[in-house]
Every structure is written in C-alpha cells, then in structure tokens.
Amino acid sequence: MGDFRWFGLFGPAQPADAALDALVGDPSIRRVEAHSDLNFTKRHVFHRSDIEVDFLGHTVTTEGIERNTIDNPFGAVLFFQGxxxxxxxxxxxxxxxxxxxxxxxxxxxxxxxxxxxxxxxxxxxxxxxxxxxxxxxxxxxxxxxxxxxxxxxxxxxxxxxxxxxxxxxxxPAFRCHVRNMSFVGVPVPVNGTSTRPTPDWDMIGSNPVAFEYAVECDATGINATKVFWPVVMRRYNTHFLTERCQLMNPEERDWGGTGYLTQQINVLYGHVKDCNTSNARHLNDFTCAAYCMVENCHGDGDEYGPFVTHGQFEHDLTYIGNSGLLSFANSGTTWGDSAKRITVKKHIASRIVANKRLTDLTLEDCHAVVTYTKPGAKMANSGSIWVNMDGLQMRGCTAQEMITISKGSSRAKRRNIIDSCSFGMLNGYEIARPIRTGTTAVGYTPSNGELTIVNSEFTNVEDVNLGSINKLTLINTWFKGSSPTTGKVRVGTREIVMQGGGLINCGFVFTGAWDKTGDVNNAPNTPNQSITVDGGAVFSGTNGEKAFLKSTAAGNVIDWTFGDVTSVAADAETAHFHIENGSHKLRAYRSRFKGGKYVAANGGFGGANYLVLSSIIEEGVDRSSLPAEDVTIKHSEGNIVI
Structure with missing residues (x-):
C-alpha cells in the first residue's frame, strides 16, 4: 500500500502530481491512500493494472492545472488506459x-x-x-x-x-479503481451556447477520472462539482461498476460532451447505480453500449436529460428505479438513430423521448410528469411520452399531458401493446402521428403498424389526432373529454376495434383513412376505414361535435359495425352516429341507444352499400334522419323502439 504522506503531503498546499506518478508507477503497489486534501496540476496517463486509488473522502482540487488538449474528455487527472x-x-x-x-x-x-x-x-x-x-x-x-x-x-x-x-x-488495463473522492474543478468562462467562444476554451476545465480499453475498472464514491468534461469518462470498457457518484452544478452543459456524470462509449456489461446529478447535462450517457444496467440513479434540474443514448446501435440496456428525463437514440443519423431492447422500470421522468428507430422498447411503471425549470416556468413538453411503435410494450405508465406514437422502424417480432396506462392530452396534440407534410423524417413518421391498448384511458381530451395506425384494438379503454363541449379525437386510423371501454364526453371524427404515399415502408394506399364497437362498450355524455362517431368528409369510405354497445346521449342534439357524404356500410345488432338522434340520411347508403339495424333497443331516439328503407336499408323490423 502507498500513501501520499510518504512524500510529505498533508494538504493541498503543494501539488501532489509527482507523488501520484511515483505511487501508481510502482508496480509493487496495489493500493494508494490519501489522508488529506490534495491538489493536482497535471493530467496523468497510466498504463498498468491492479491498482486502487482511494482518497478516503478527501477533497481533490485542480488549481493551476495544465491546459488540456483540444476536445479531449480523456484529459482527466487520472486516466487509466490499455x-x-x-x-x-x-x-x-x-x-x-x-x-x-x-x-x-x-x-x-x-x-x-x-x-x-x-x-x-x-x-x-x-x-x-x-x-x-x-x-x-x-x-x-x-x-x-x-x-x-x-x-x-x-x-x-x-x-x-x-x-x-x-x-x-x-x-487492457485491468482492475484499476478510483474511490471516495470529493472533486472540485476549476472555473471556465460561461458559454451558454453550442459554439466554441475561444480556441482554447474547452482546454481549461478539469475532470477527475477516465478509462479506455479497460476491464473491471470501477469508480465509486466520487462527488464532483465545477467539472467540465464528464466526471467518469469511459470508452471501450467492459465489466465495470460506477457507484455512489454525484455531480452538482458543472461548469458547462451546453457544449456537447460537457457536464456529464458519466459518459460511456462502446461499453459492455456495465453497472451504474446509486448516482445523482443536479443541474447537469447527463447523468448517464450510453453510446454504442450493450448489456448494461442503471439503477437507483436520480437527476434534478433535469431539462438536459439525465438518461440518454446516442442511437449508435445500443442494445439490451435496463433501467430500474431511476428518476429524470429519458432520451433514447436521439442524437442524429450520424450515429444511426437506432437502439434495441431497452427496458425501463419504475421511473419518474419529466419527459420520455424514444421516438426514433427504437425497437422492442419496454416501459413498466413509468410516469412522465409536468416539471418546472424554475418557479412558474414550465419545462417545454414535460409530462409527455414519445415512443416508436416497433415492438413497443408499455404497462402501468402515465403521462400527465401527452403521449405521441410514431414509427421509424419495422424490425420487431413482438406485438405493440399498451396495458393499464393513463395519458392526459393537450389540445391539438397527437396520440399517433397523422400523414402530413414533414412527417416522414425519422421519429416523426406515421404509425402504420398495429397497436393494442388494454385497460387504459386518455383523459382531458380536446381535439387530438389519432393518426395513421393500420389497426388499433381498444380493449376496455376509455377516452374522456376535457369538457362536454371540447372532447374530440380526429381519427385517420384504418381499422379500429373497440371491445368494452368507450367514450365519455368525447367523439371520434373520421378524417379519411391514412394515405401511405411517402410512408417509409412504401406500403400501398388503403383508402377505406372501419370501426367495430362491441364487448359492452359505452358512449355517454356529449361533445363539441355533437356526435359520438362522425364522418362528413366526401371521400370517406367506412364500414361501421355496432355489437354489444350502449350509447347514451346527454341531449337531443347529440348523435349516436353522424354519417354524411362518402360511401358507407353500417350494421348494428344487439345494441342499445338512448336519447339523442341518428344522422345518416345522406350517408351514401343503398346500392352496394347498406344500413341494417337489427335487435336494437332504442329509448327516445330521434330517428328522423335515417335514410328511407329499401332492399339494402333496414332499420325498423326486429327492433324495440320506446
């Protein structure tokens, strides 16, 4: 074991660089201890294995440290390199x-x-x-x-x-450990932008630890402030532990790569646990990482995103019991916009952003909540979840203000399922992205796959979009309008199957089936839509459209099927279905309609199309706007009209 006191160092008055070089440079020494605060003025590179440097909780400063080389996060006080x-x-x-x-x-x-x-x-x-x-x-x-x-x-x-x-x-460098350090960096002129203010600006700051080509090299108990580059920088590491580390108020966080607790590039089998950040850029950054876990880590002042991946084909990452903004595969096409098999459990986030080419994302018990950057200043898009519909599975999740589903990849073999979730919605936002100009970029593409939503609800609904999903199956799922005058969902989904659940003070307005022209998968156009409601579904109340299901666009071609559904209108002006223009086929069997009215006289029925109401119970329904009966239009016989 080595000791800085051997070199007469009992505090930071004298630089400890020569002592550090001598102690770590001696291959017979396997452990170095510091029994006082220390100051370092050099950036040290070591090529050895089996060394533990334990600062025993003392403070490390870098007053007067030499200039770093340009754009070099590995210019740490301690850099262990294979x-x-x-x-x-x-x-x-x-x-x-x-x-x-x-x-x-x-x-x-x-x-x-x-x-x-x-x-x-x-x-x-x-x-x-x-x-x-x-x-x-x-x-x-x-x-x-x-x-x-x-x-x-x-x-x-x-x-x-x-x-x-x-x-x-x-x-490689094997088993080089740095432990129990309180690190204070040096001041760096405030930048606040992503551009370099002076040629040597990023050469001034300091950071404590870096590892490259390293195996089983741990960093534990490092608490840092005023750092520039990451507190713990890793590249080409494997089988490592970063534990009980903390970063508070770094010197810079707008310049790329700065203000991180740990950045891990091209790493395998890592474990990050029990770490914290305050007002930092990232707590944990994975770039081309695989088979790693992050648990019980928490970031406050988190608008820059404590938990991120760059999208350089990361895979098989697990996050458990953390809090802070999540942003996955979101750094641009240079890296690939791609990740696979990321699992997040028991997480509290200001935002969850996972809408690029992210395959087989699993979110369990995750909650996006409205957050403030300062008192009275709401973080933009906080309380929202953005996800890619490619093997997506969500269970027990909530978003306070929005969920937006898009599709940028089609790699998954498993189904897209949302189960036991609750999502608040903002006026004008998108549950699923519709086809429109500018929606074919990665992360903003329409969702042309199939999705099943089970035992869930959408609340505070007022004029939101349910875009281009190919088939949406809703099982015991509810849409609840924000008020009796505003609840509306614009539906571009090709096929909706609703089993149970229903609409409360909310209506579906069919905008025409999604046009796949320009879709990333180049699928053929499918101009017709269909809606099937069964399984004890319930419609109740009223809404701004004065209809639970409505289609008035001339080009709409829709098949309507009502089974075991109970539709109760709050007033005489609310339609159970409002169908005008277009070309439609409607069949209702064993349904119950109470109050309100039907609007279907001009729905394009007859000929090859049809309207059939059979075994229906009607209570006080105004049926004056039904089309006249003929061979393909039947709505009187076999029904109970009260």
Whole structure:
C-alpha cells in the first residue's frame, strides 16, 4: 500500500502530481491512500493494472492545472488506459453474423488466443460516419477453425455479408479503481451556447477520472462539482461498476460532451447505480453500449436529460428505479438513430423521448410528469411520452399531458401493446402521428403498424389526432373529454376495434383513412376505414361535435359495425352516429341507444352499400334522419323502439 504522506503531503498546499506518478508507477503497489486534501496540476496517463486509488473522502482540487488538449474528455487527472499491441487483422464477412450470435469470422484465427482481448470494429454504414453496429472490446473464449472464433459478446444486430470488420489486439488495463473522492474543478468562462467562444476554451476545465480499453475498472464514491468534461469518462470498457457518484452544478452543459456524470462509449456489461446529478447535462450517457444496467440513479434540474443514448446501435440496456428525463437514440443519423431492447422500470421522468428507430422498447411503471425549470416556468413538453411503435410494450405508465406514437422502424417480432396506462392530452396534440407534410423524417413518421391498448384511458381530451395506425384494438379503454363541449379525437386510423371501454364526453371524427404515399415502408394506399364497437362498450355524455362517431368528409369510405354497445346521449342534439357524404356500410345488432338522434340520411347508403339495424333497443331516439328503407336499408323490423 502507498500513501501520499510518504512524500510529505498533508494538504493541498503543494501539488501532489509527482507523488501520484511515483505511487501508481510502482508496480509493487496495489493500493494508494490519501489522508488529506490534495491538489493536482497535471493530467496523468497510466498504463498498468491492479491498482486502487482511494482518497478516503478527501477533497481533490485542480488549481493551476495544465491546459488540456483540444476536445479531449480523456484529459482527466487520472486516466487509466490499455495499450494497442500493433497486431491488426481485417476480414470481409463471407456470411451474415446473425443477431445473438457470439461466433465471428476472422481471416486467420492463429493469432486469436483464448483469453486475448481485441477491439472489434465494423466499417460504418454509408448513412453516417459513426453508424457501426459492432465496436467493442471483446475477449476470445473459443477457437473453432482457421476462420472462426467465439467472443464473450452476443451481437445485438445482424452483420451482413460483405461488411468489413477490423480486429485490433489490445492489452487492457485491468482492475484499476478510483474511490471516495470529493472533486472540485476549476472555473471556465460561461458559454451558454453550442459554439466554441475561444480556441482554447474547452482546454481549461478539469475532470477527475477516465478509462479506455479497460476491464473491471470501477469508480465509486466520487462527488464532483465545477467539472467540465464528464466526471467518469469511459470508452471501450467492459465489466465495470460506477457507484455512489454525484455531480452538482458543472461548469458547462451546453457544449456537447460537457457536464456529464458519466459518459460511456462502446461499453459492455456495465453497472451504474446509486448516482445523482443536479443541474447537469447527463447523468448517464450510453453510446454504442450493450448489456448494461442503471439503477437507483436520480437527476434534478433535469431539462438536459439525465438518461440518454446516442442511437449508435445500443442494445439490451435496463433501467430500474431511476428518476429524470429519458432520451433514447436521439442524437442524429450520424450515429444511426437506432437502439434495441431497452427496458425501463419504475421511473419518474419529466419527459420520455424514444421516438426514433427504437425497437422492442419496454416501459413498466413509468410516469412522465409536468416539471418546472424554475418557479412558474414550465419545462417545454414535460409530462409527455414519445415512443416508436416497433415492438413497443408499455404497462402501468402515465403521462400527465401527452403521449405521441410514431414509427421509424419495422424490425420487431413482438406485438405493440399498451396495458393499464393513463395519458392526459393537450389540445391539438397527437396520440399517433397523422400523414402530413414533414412527417416522414425519422421519429416523426406515421404509425402504420398495429397497436393494442388494454385497460387504459386518455383523459382531458380536446381535439387530438389519432393518426395513421393500420389497426388499433381498444380493449376496455376509455377516452374522456376535457369538457362536454371540447372532447374530440380526429381519427385517420384504418381499422379500429373497440371491445368494452368507450367514450365519455368525447367523439371520434373520421378524417379519411391514412394515405401511405411517402410512408417509409412504401406500403400501398388503403383508402377505406372501419370501426367495430362491441364487448359492452359505452358512449355517454356529449361533445363539441355533437356526435359520438362522425364522418362528413366526401371521400370517406367506412364500414361501421355496432355489437354489444350502449350509447347514451346527454341531449337531443347529440348523435349516436353522424354519417354524411362518402360511401358507407353500417350494421348494428344487439345494441342499445338512448336519447339523442341518428344522422345518416345522406350517408351514401343503398346500392352496394347498406344500413341494417337489427335487435336494437332504442329509448327516445330521434330517428328522423335515417335514410328511407329499401332492399339494402333496414332499420325498423326486429327492433324495440320506446
């Protein structure tokens, strides 16, 4: 064990840099302790393993620290770095590496010894300079033949034949730990924008710890303030722990990469737990990360987003019991806008933004709540959830003001399900994005798949859009208007099946089936719509449209099916269905209508179309606006009219 006191250091009056170099540079020393506050003026790089530096809770300062190199978050006080051996091999894949496979093709396996470590990197996709599905530090666990080895990593993505993979042999830094530090950085001139104010502006600040090409290297008990670059910076790390760390009030957070608690690039098997940030940029940033977990971490003053991924093909990430804004796969096409199999449980967020190419997102017991940046100043879009409908599964979630569903990818094999959730809505917003100019960009594309919503409710509804979903199945799900005069949902969904649940002071206004022209999946146009209501569904009250179900656009072609439904109008002017213009087919069987009226005289019935009411119970319904009966229009016989 080494001790800074050996060098006469009993406080920060003298720089501790020479002592640190001597202690960590001695391979016989496995543990270094600090028994007083210390000041460092250098940025130290170490290439060794099996060393623990424990500051025992004392304060580390960096007054007078040397300039960093430009744009270098690894210019930390303590930087532990593995080394490249110079052995490099490249291979063009002769066959696909399938998703979940841990067997990889190499050009010559004779240099891939079991237990050796390699940086495996696939050539980027043409869509972006950093679009790489494989870019990790991995270990050889088995050699099969002259061209195939097994790594300790299951690929999260298919790697197509013809792609080039480069392997670089690495001697990692193993088991280098930094613990129990209270870090205070140096002042940096306020910027407040994303542009560099002076050439050396980002070279001034300081940060405590960085790791690269590192295995089983932990950072625990680091509390920091006034930092510039991330408190704990990692790249090409695996099997690591970041625990009980805190960042409060960093010097900068508008400039990209600054004001993070931890940034983790190309990492595997990491665990971040029991960490906190206040008024920081990101608490936890994953870029091209896989098989990692974040738990019991919390960010306040969180409008910059405590929990983010860049969208560089992250996969199999789990978040449990955290709080703070979430933003996944949201940094742009340079990285790929993509992530897969992200699971979030028991989370409180100001916003949840996951609307790019995010496949198999699972949200359980997650809640988006209205948040304020300062007293009286509401955070923009707080209380909202934005999700991609590609294997989406949500259970027990709430959004105080909005949910918006879009579709930017179609990779999932599992169904899209929302179960036992509650969503407040704002006037004019979108439950699902409709087709319109500008909605084909990633994250803003119409939702052309199928979605099932179970045991859920939409509240405070007034003039919202339910856009281009191909088939929406609603089971025991309710739409509740904000008032008897405003509740309205504009429906562009092709097919709606409503089993139970219903409408309270709310109406569905059919805008015409979604037109798939310009859709990212280039599916054929489907001009007709259908609505099926059954299973004990209930309509009640009234709304601004004075109709529970309404279609008046001339081009609408809709099939209407009413089964076991009870529709109770609050007044004589409210229609159970209001159908004019267009071309329609309507069948109602075993339904109950009370009060209000029907409006269907000009609904395009007759000929190839039809209107049939059978075994219906009507109580005080004005049926004067039904079309005259003929061969395909039947609404008198077999009904009970009271």
């Amino acid at each position: 080394t490249k051996t110079g052995v490099v091999q490249a291979v063009t894949l002769s066959a696909n590496v399938e998703e979940y496979s841990d067997i990889f093709e190499v050009s010559d396996s004779s240099v891939f010894e079991i237990g050796s470590w390699w940086h495996a990197q696939i050539k980027n996709n043409p869509g972006g300079g950093a679009q790489r599905e494989l870019d990790y530090l991995v270990k050889v666990t088995e050699v099969f033949d002259g061209t195939h080895v097994r790594f300790n990593y299951k690929s999260g993505w298919q790697l197509a034949a013809g792609r080039m993979v480069t392997y670089t042999k690495i001697e």
